[in-house]
Amino acid sequence: MKKHFVSMVLVCAMVLFGAGMSLAGQGKGPGDGTGPIHEVLSGVPFTFTGDVIGFPQAGSLTLATTTDDNVQLYGIGPVSYWESQNMAYPVIGDTLTANGFTVNYNGVYENVVMSITIEGTTIDLRDPITGKPLWRGGNGGSGGSGGKCK
Secondary structure, three states, rough: HHHHHHHHHHHHHHHHHHHHHHOOOOOOOOOOOOOOOHHHHEEEEEEEEEEEOOOOOOEEEEEEEEEOOOEEOOOOOOOOHHHHOOOOOOOOOOEEEEEEEEEOOOOOOEEEEEEEOOOOEEEEEEEOOOOOEEHOOOOOOOOOOOOOOO
């Protein structure tokens, strides 16, 4: 009876662990800036200006513009990267201008940001040659050191 119980517990653990592992990699790429969504330079360029009205998920924000209604912007990077560039992370109510590319990812169009300007200061978020996130090392740099505010 004890062997049967132990076997059942092991089987259940394997099923739960296997399901979790199969779901773990369901993002938009390997997380190193090389996934399909990160081929941003092949997208359609955009510039949006407006007020930040929300942060629906990590690394994204919603911008209320006067010409395009609300737009979702992706790839704004972590707070730690902004801090390393001596720039305050956007907050609700900030007016900013975002430049980037609209990318078709499996039939869903996403606005991936290359740079953001707030109050005359610009932070680069992606390498202009590779499109990779600068907080992950960009074009061969070490995470968080490749971007510069201008």
